[in-house]
Every structure is written in structure tokens, then in C-alpha cells.
Amino acid sequence: MSADPSARRGIPDATVARLPEYLRALTGLAERGITSVSSEELAAAAGVRSAKLRKDLSYLGSYGVRGVGYEVDHLAYQISRELGLTQDWPVAIVGMGNLGHALAAYSGFATRGFRVVALLDQDPAIVGQEIAGLAVQPMSELTALVSEQGLAIGVIATPAASAQDVCDALVAAGVRSILNFAPCVLVVPDGVDVRKVDLSTELQILAFHEQRKALASPAALRKAVAP
Amino acid sequence: MSADPSARRGIPDATVARLPEYLRALTGLAERGITSVSSEELAAAAGVRSAKLRKDLSYLGSYGVRGVGYEVDHLAYQISRELGLTQDWPVAIVGMGNLGHALAAYSGFATRGFRVVALLDQDPAIVGQEIAGLAVQPMSELTALVSEQGLAIGVIATPAASAQDVCDALVAAGVRSILNFAPCVLVVPDGVDVRKVDLSTELQILAFHEQRKALASPAALRKAVAP
DNA sequence: TAGATTGTTAATCGATTAACAATC
DNA sequence: TAGATTGTTAATCGATTAACAATC
Incomplete structure (x- = not known):
């Protein structure tokens, strides 16, 4: 329909998984005042081979200059845009145990376009407590969070036994992207993405x-x- | 040299990465009193296709019975053995911030042959504090932990800025397997494995x-x- | 122009899948 | 034996790598 470079389709999953690392490497270079980088240097900083880096970047478009390299800021912006990080993503964390607590306090989320807008717990004894500057809310607030705050990403930090219930509640409220820290398989309908982190x-x-x-x-x- | 099934080589990385999930699924079945399972059922519990499961298991040996299925306990034992979980793995966690704290308290490690034997921090102000029943130790104790406790696996839960220093100290002390939660690339010599978890x-x-x-x-x- | 480095091609490698012969 | 299910084969698919033509 369009010759616009953003019209290209199907960036391979393996490539998408590496884009955050490239972005981090570029951010590091920018902080050190470096404005231009070759694929060889950037690949070293990201821990991959330069051929792989160039192939990955070629899926996004043609943002380098032959004989010169890549402009750090420009490439960082293009990767950010591709990953959807030029917009703000409201995140809710469910399950305020040790891990949920640590995640709520983790500053690494905020640095990349993610905003923890809500902490929730199924346990009435925990609801109302203040953690990392937010009052813990009951699960019944989920639907309102989706419609009023645009909540799009849910993080499950509950024990395995309640993870599926929490997942069902998130999906019912309209959340379609879930990061699961509970050590169990979650069943979700089509159109919902689950990524799992298992320590x-x-x-x-x-x-x-x-x-x-x-x-x-x-x-x-x-x-x-x-x- | 041997016809022993343990003499086979080269289980694919993708297969190794799925074995823990199969083991978890089997443990769940065993807890529900189920003693026998088909590849179709086990695959459903682990969230994969049955053909993939059977192919994966075929790398370990031939532990099923045609027309019948797999004995839950026996298969769980074989996977445990393959993963090296029939022995005890002493683990040290370095970096006692929010995340390190949560990891120290995480009971999921202990359930699978991992024993947190030491918590360490570079900050003298934190050394000596008691967390999850262990006194936080200084980095200078690493070498003793390796020789006296058989420490083999190190978990890095420090900020990115100090992660490489901590990694170097772990490697110098003889640790060859590292789980890195810091958002940065670690440089290690050959023979040292690093896995990264990046939230x-x-x-x-x-x-x-x-x-x-x-x-x-x-x-x-x-x-x-x-x- | 000469030197450098990208973007792309083609070959290789590894992982997944469906199908089915083997066999309980 | 008949039915069921494994273990394996072969085809397909996707990812990686090296090499180099394009081009700044």
C-alpha cells in the first residue's frame, strides 16, 4: 500500500529480542559522548557479531552510511520507534510478595518508557498498603485501570498457584501483554502475548x-x- | 568408549532450555497422584507440541513405552539427572539491593537442588547485615566460598555499573557459571557461562x-x- | 580517487513439524 | 490380536554466518 519504510513486515522474533540490547549499547555510547559508531564497534558493545547486527538492522531500514557507520542518536531513535518506546506504556504489577515488591521499586522500567501505574494484590490484608509510593489496589480495579489509564501490560509476580486466576482477570479486563514471573504455564486466548521469566x-x-x-x-x- | 546411554553427546541448546519446564510439569502431575503420562498430555502441560516433546526426550534416551507413555517419576528422575539436579549446587548472590533481597528470599531456588550459601555486597555498610537468615559477606570471602563450600554458581544482582567488576571477582575466585540480572553485557573468558535475565x-x-x-x-x- | 563500511546475497547450520514405522 | 503411542525420519522452516558488491 505504501513505500514508507515503516510498511515493511515481519521482523524476525530473534531480531526483535536483540533490539533492546542494541538500544542499550547505543544509550551507553551516547552517554560517553560518542556520536558515530561502526557495526563492528556496536556489535562488540552488544555482545554479538557484526554480520548479525547489520542483518538485524537491515530489517528496520537503511539507517547507516557506507564507509562511515551509524549515527548513534538517530539509530537509537529508530530502534526506539520500532520497539514502540517513543510512547508511554502503563504497567501494572500483580502480587506484592518479595519479588513484586522488588519489581515495584525497580527503576530500570521507568528509564525505557514504562510507567508502573498500579500495584495490585488478591490479599485484602495487603490492599491499601503503600509500596514504592503507590497504594496497593484490589483486583476489582483492573477494568478501570485499563479504560482510565490505558493499562496495556500486566506483570504477574504471584505464586504459581494463583497465577492463572490473575492472568484470567488481566485478560478479562482487556490486558493483552503479560510478563509472567510465576513458575507455571499460563493458558491465554489468541491475541494475548505472554512472556515468561523463570529464575x-x-x-x-x-x-x-x-x-x-x-x-x-x-x-x-x-x-x-x-x- | 561406551554404550551407556549417558555417553551420548550434544543435546541441543533449545532442548536443554525446555527440560526444566518438562520437569516442572512432571512434578505437578506427580503431586496430583498421576503416575503415567502420554507425550500428548505432558506436552499440553508444558505448553509445547507433542512432536517437539518426543524429539526432545529422544536426546536423553528411550524412557517411554510404546503404546503406553512415560512413567512420571522415572522420567522426572532422568531429566533431573541430565540437568545435574541430583546433586546440590551452592549459589552465591552478589548485590543486596531490592532485587538481591528478593532473590535471597525466593524459595523457588531451594526446591530444585540450589542452595543459597552466601550473600555478598561490595558496600561495607551492608556487609554484616542479616538477610533471609544469612549474614552479608564482603567480596573478599569469594575465594574461600569456592574452595570451602564448593560454590559454583554466582548470581549478579548489582547495578550495571559494578556488574563487570563483580563478574571479574567471581571468575577470579573460580566461579564458572553466572546468572546476570544487571542490564549490561559481561565479558568473560572461555569456559565461563553467563546467562542474562533482563526485566x-x-x-x-x-x-x-x-x-x-x-x-x-x-x-x-x-x-x-x-x- | 582510495579506503572504509554498509546492506545484501547465498551457503550453512540448527530447530521445528508432520508423518509413520516400530513395538508395546 | 487390535489399539495406542513412542522414537525416528525426512521435509520444512527460520536463524546465523561469511563474503562481497555497492557506495559513501
Whole structure:
């Protein structure tokens, strides 16, 4: 319908997952006063190969200059725009245990266009408490938050046992993007995105590799022989 | 050298990353008293397709029975063994801010063979405080923790600015598996594994998809028209 | 112009999926 | 045996990489 570069479709998932890291690397360069960067330098800062970086960026458009490199501010803006970070995303965190508490206080969200507009909990004993400057609200407020605050992203930080109920409530209220910290699989209708962060899964993957290393290293022999 | 099934090599990374989820699903089934499960049922519980599950399990060995399915306890044990969870993994958490605090109190680690043996911080003002039943130790204790407690896995929960220093200290002390919560790229020598959990990266990926949905939905039209 | 670096191509690699022979 | 379900094959799909023509 259009020759506008934003009309291109289908940025690969693997590429989308790396864009935040590129953006962070660019932000770091900008803070150090660097205004121009080559794919080789930026790739090193982001921990990838330069060929991969250039391929990834090519999906967004043609924002570099051959023989010169990329302008840091301009590329950062283009990636921000692609990720949808030039607008403000209201976020609600559900579940005010240790993790929810830490997430509510985490300043890293605010730096990138995310605004924690509400903290909620199913437990009436916790509702009303003030955490990180916000009064904890009951789940019944969800619908109002969606319509009045434009709430679009929900973070689930409850125990696994209540995660599906909380998820259902979020979906019923109209939230279509969910970040799940509970160690369980969530069932959602089509059109709802769930991403999962599982702390103990990550440790288990490390343990697998650590075990392989231990089996192959001299330390394993020492350990096997020692009393 | 051996026909032992444990002699097989090279389980794909994508498969390793799913094994913890299968294990969790199996644990859930066992708790409900279910002793036998088909690949179709287990796949549904783990949120994958049955063909993928069977392919993944085939890398571990042949633990099912044709026409019958898998014995829940036996398969859980085999996955645990493959992941190295039949042994105990001492873990240290470095950085006792909000997130480190929450991680120290997180009970999900202990349930899967991980034991938080030490909490550390670079700030002398925090060293000595008691958190989750452990006294916070200075970084200088790392080497002793590795040799005396067999510390193998380090969790970095510091701000980005100090993460590389902490990482270097962990590596110097002999830690070869690191879980990084700081929003930055860590440089490590060969033989050291780093996995990264980035809370705001996950939100940014959600924002990308949410933006695409908003552009395509009737709600976007309403929003564009409304004052 | 000469040197440098992008954007793209084509080859390779790894992951997913459907289908089905093997076999309980 | 008949029915069910695994383990494996082969095809497809998507991601990565190296190389280089395009071009600043």
C-alpha cells in the first residue's frame, strides 16, 4: 500500500529480542559522548557479531552510511520507534510478595518508557498498603485501570498457584501483554502475548552446563579423588 | 568408549532450555497422584507440541513405552539427572539491593537442588547485615566460598555499573557459571557461562508486539479518533 | 580517487513439524 | 490380536554466518 519504510513486515522474533540490547549499547555510547559508531564497534558493545547486527538492522531500514557507520542518536531513535518506546506504556504489577515488591521499586522500567501505574494484590490484608509510593489496589480495579489509564501490560509476580486466576482477570479486563514471573504455564486466548521469566529455569540451564564442565575438567578429578 | 546411554553427546541448546519446564510439569502431575503420562498430555502441560516433546526426550534416551507413555517419576528422575539436579549446587548472590533481597528470599531456588550459601555486597555498610537468615559477606570471602563450600554458581544482582567488576571477582575466585540480572553485557573468558535475565528487555519485547496489535485493532481506531 | 563500511546475497547450520514405522 | 503411542525420519522452516558488491 505504501513505500514508507515503516510498511515493511515481519521482523524476525530473534531480531526483535536483540533490539533492546542494541538500544542499550547505543544509550551507553551516547552517554560517553560518542556520536558515530561502526557495526563492528556496536556489535562488540552488544555482545554479538557484526554480520548479525547489520542483518538485524537491515530489517528496520537503511539507517547507516557506507564507509562511515551509524549515527548513534538517530539509530537509537529508530530502534526506539520500532520497539514502540517513543510512547508511554502503563504497567501494572500483580502480587506484592518479595519479588513484586522488588519489581515495584525497580527503576530500570521507568528509564525505557514504562510507567508502573498500579500495584495490585488478591490479599485484602495487603490492599491499601503503600509500596514504592503507590497504594496497593484490589483486583476489582483492573477494568478501570485499563479504560482510565490505558493499562496495556500486566506483570504477574504471584505464586504459581494463583497465577492463572490473575492472568484470567488481566485478560478479562482487556490486558493483552503479560510478563509472567510465576513458575507455571499460563493458558491465554489468541491475541494475548505472554512472556515468561523463570529464575530457577535459568539456574537449571546453568547447572546443566556446569555439570558438563565439571565432568571434563581436572577439578573434577581432584574432587573425585579427594576425601 | 561406551554404550551407556549417558555417553551420548550434544543435546541441543533449545532442548536443554525446555527440560526444566518438562520437569516442572512432571512434578505437578506427580503431586496430583498421576503416575503415567502420554507425550500428548505432558506436552499440553508444558505448553509445547507433542512432536517437539518426543524429539526432545529422544536426546536423553528411550524412557517411554510404546503404546503406553512415560512413567512420571522415572522420567522426572532422568531429566533431573541430565540437568545435574541430583546433586546440590551452592549459589552465591552478589548485590543486596531490592532485587538481591528478593532473590535471597525466593524459595523457588531451594526446591530444585540450589542452595543459597552466601550473600555478598561490595558496600561495607551492608556487609554484616542479616538477610533471609544469612549474614552479608564482603567480596573478599569469594575465594574461600569456592574452595570451602564448593560454590559454583554466582548470581549478579548489582547495578550495571559494578556488574563487570563483580563478574571479574567471581571468575577470579573460580566461579564458572553466572546468572546476570544487571542490564549490561559481561565479558568473560572461555569456559565461563553467563546467562542474562533482563526485566526491561522482556517488557520491550512485549511493547513491540503490543504496538503491532494496537495498530491492527479497532481499539486503535477509537483511540486515534477520541480526543 | 582510495579506503572504509554498509546492506545484501547465498551457503550453512540448527530447530521445528508432520508423518509413520516400530513395538508395546 | 487390535489399539495406542513412542522414537525416528525426512521435509520444512527460520536463524546465523561469511563474503562481497555497492557506495559513501
